[in-house]
Amino acid sequence: MSIRHSLLASHVRAATFAALLATVVSGAPAMAADAHAVTARNAWVRWLPNNLPAAGYVTLANDGDKPVDLVGISSDDYGSAMLHQTVSNGSTQKMVMVDKLTVPAHGSVAIAPGGYHLMLEDASHKIMPGSTVHLKLKFSDGETLDTAFAVKPPAGVQ
Ligand SMILES: [Cu+2]
The missing domain is CATH 2.60.40.1890 (PCu(A)C copper chaperone)
Structure with a gap:
């Protein structure tokens, strides 16, 4: 049960991360060309x-x-x-x-x-x-x- 839970959690995290990434990428044109600190x-x-x-x-x-x-x-x-x-x-x-x-x-x-x-x-x-x-x-x-x-x-x- 705990394994399933952690698997589920990591999937959720991955999905959230992908959504975040999509936001960042779509917002990219407004940002400076080099975003690396x-x-x-x-x-x-x-x-x-x-x-x-x-x-x-x-x-x-x-x-x-x-x-x-x-x-x-x-x-x-x-x-x-x-x-x-x-x-x-x-x-x-x-x-x-x-x-x-x-x-x-x-x-x-x-x-x-x-x-x-x-x-x-x-x-x-x-x-x-x-x-x-x-x-x-x-x-x-x-x-x-x-x-x-x-x-x-x-x-x-x-
Ligand atoms: Cu060395």
Whole structure:
């Protein structure tokens, strides 16, 4: 009985969502062309040889009045994509997984070397410096940003 109830509830939610979506879409012409609160710039991947994990970097800017969290990453180009933070502990450094990263209202956050990175593993095809890869950045407001990242060699390897 409870399973039927929850199934019914999810159907109702889906229908409500579809109705909402229809409203939003039909109202679209009146809205600004770009309704995304968060935009991405300077997106690049530091590639490493021998199938070592790569690191993605990007600056996220939020034009909206509310903070928005980056809550997930996925990619067809990598089997695994995660948000990591490099934490230094005196002379040692380690990486920790991060559930979310807040982009402040009318502000920006840099996922940059030495701080956060997008850990990219299990490349699904041959990726080399000069390639472009795509990451889908998922946000707490329900938006997904499909972002192109330029693949670059690590410093010193040209
Ligand atoms: Cu990492």
